[in-house]
Amino acid sequence: MGHSHSHAVRNLSVAFFVNLVFVGIEVAGGLWTNSIAILTDALHDAGDCLALGLAWYLQYLSQRESNARFTYGYRRFSSLGALTTGVVLIVGLGAVAWGASQRLADPQPVRAGGMLVLAILGMAMNGGAAWLLRGGSSLNEKVASWHLLEDMLGWMAVLVGSIVMMATDFYLIDPLLAICIALFVLWNVVRNLFYVGHVFLQGSPHGFDAAEFDKKMLEIPGVISAHHTHTWSLDGERHVFSTHVVMNEGSTRGEIVAAKQAVHTLLRSQQFAHVTIEVELVGEPCMGHDDHDDEHDHDHADGHKH
Incomplete structure (x- = not known):
């Protein structure tokens, strides 16, 4: 580099x-x-x-x-x-x-x-x-x-x-x-x-569809849902990504790490320089909730950060 x-x-x-x-x-x-x-x-x-x-x-x-x-x-x-x-x-x-x-x-x-x-x-x-x-x-x-x-x-x-x-x-x-x-x-x-x-204006990088990416994350073992998915570009070349994924209440540390690695793998096709993945367990409230977000976010929570 x-x-x-x-x-x-x-x-x-x-x-x-x-x-x-x-x-x-x-x-x-x-x-x-x-x-x-x-x-x-x-x-x-x-x-x-x-x-x-x-x-x-x-x-x-x-x-x-x-x-x-x-x-x-x-x-x-x-x-x-x-x-x-x-x-x-x-x-x-x-x-x-x-x-x-x-x-x-x-x-x-x-x-x-x-x-x-x-x-x-x-x-x-x-x-x-x-x-x-x-x-x-x-x-x-x-x-x-x-x-x-x-x-x-x-x-x-x-x-x-x-x-x-x-x-x-x-x-x-x-x-x-x-x-x-x-x-x-x-x-x-x-x-x-x-x-x-x-x-x-922090628009999504060219070719990236946040809604479609949420669907792909649902295919990861242990992931129940995904929300607060945000992405933008620093300069048109290097991008920033953050998301909240909700996993089963009894998820182990190994399962959580594997889910994070799976999200990183999905992002490899584009130049994401900064990636933040917050894991929430079912039943916990989402501490990052915004009044403008979907109502189902009320049921999720602040968990682990990467």
């Missing part, structure tokens, strides 16, 4: 510096070519640079162990970084889309040849950074690679647009490209923010 973390940190740092250098080239090139499409993508790349910088730092931060202040560790900071970056990108893209819409009424000549050179350079640099992050196991690496792949698509659009303008002098295509790129990136950012919001 330590080697995997250090590998991710190194990859993200390289991708960050590659993107940072190219943002400077892109801003200068956008001003030189007078291309609003280039400047739009420069803003997008700047947002990606911020995302890569946060991902790099948070990947490093996530290696810290839990403490009295953050008992689950620091992994949730990565979701905070994704949320911050997404909001910054939405505001910036809205501003650029507004500026591009003004140019629709007054198209201005651009240096299409310069745009072509920048498009080729952009595809090479972003493609190289995306290749570096390919196959990354961490959520930060995966999200960063998505951003870089989106950059590749944006530069492909600029490449096509520059060729069209070199052949036809149809300069209206420049602000149209800027708006299309902004809308495409906005759609992807909003989609990712929905996922980040799901993590922040």
